Amino acid sequence: MPFTVRTGFVVGVGVLASIGLAGCGLPSTAQTCVSWASHETPQDAFDGAELVVLGRVAPAHTTRSVFGYRAAVHEVSVAQVLKGDADAKEPLEVASTPITCMGDEVYPEGDPLDVAGDVVLFLTDTEAAGEWRLLTPFEGVLAAGPDGAPPPLDAW
Numbered sequence: 001m002p003f004t005v006r007t008g009f010v011v012g013v014g015v016l017a018s019i020g021l022a023g024c025g026l027p028s029t030a031q032t033c034v035s036w037a038s039h040e041t042p043q044d045a046f047d048g049a050e051l052v053v054l055g056r057v058a059p060a061h062t063t064r065s066v067f068g069y070r071a072a073v074h075e076v077s078v079a080q081v082l083k084g085d086a087d088a089k090e091p092l093e094v095a096s097t098p099i100t101c102m103g104d105e106v107y108p109e110g111d112p113l114d115v116a117g118d119v120v121l122f123l124t125d126t127e128a129a130g131e132w133r134l135l136t137p138f139e140g141v142l143a144a145g146p147d148g149a150p151p152p153l154d155a156w
Contacts, residue, residue, distance in 0.1 A: 031101075042152075052121065053078045053079075054150055055078040055092075056119070057114075057119060058074055058077070060114070067100055069106050071098050072114075074093075074095075075091045075093060079148075095126070097140060113141065118144035120142040121134065122142070
């Protein structure tokens with residue numbers, strides 16, 4: 001069959017369609033919508049957390065995927081381990097758990113780990129062992145007492 005303008009057009013359209021569809025096979029990042037458990041008191045959050053530490057949070061220095069969203073990651077200098085297994089001499093990498101299904105806005109009210117001073121952090125392990133994140137976007141950080149000691153856990 002001789003090559004004609006029509007044959008060239010049909011082949012060209014087929015090649016363009018193949019290129020356009022090739023992107024459909026690329027891996028995508030699935031985003032998960034999470035319904036957060038509400039913790040009535042900090043004691044409830046303490047009970048539900050795998051790790052609770054008293055420490056200071058540095059500004060975010062990177063991100064990682066949490067539920068398919070890019071979550072801010074902070075280094076936490078641990079002063080005291082209140083629950084769980086961690087070395088108080090080693091800093092922790094902690095992700096700010098994102099609020100999910102809010103469009104492009106991951107932290108509509110600001111990054112919950114963007115705090116100053118001593119805080120108590122209620123943490124849980126992510127799917128990958130050793131990757132800590134806040135228990136929830138709303139109830140993962142509690143200001144320490146005025147003397148830097150853990151505060152009472154009876155009310156937020």
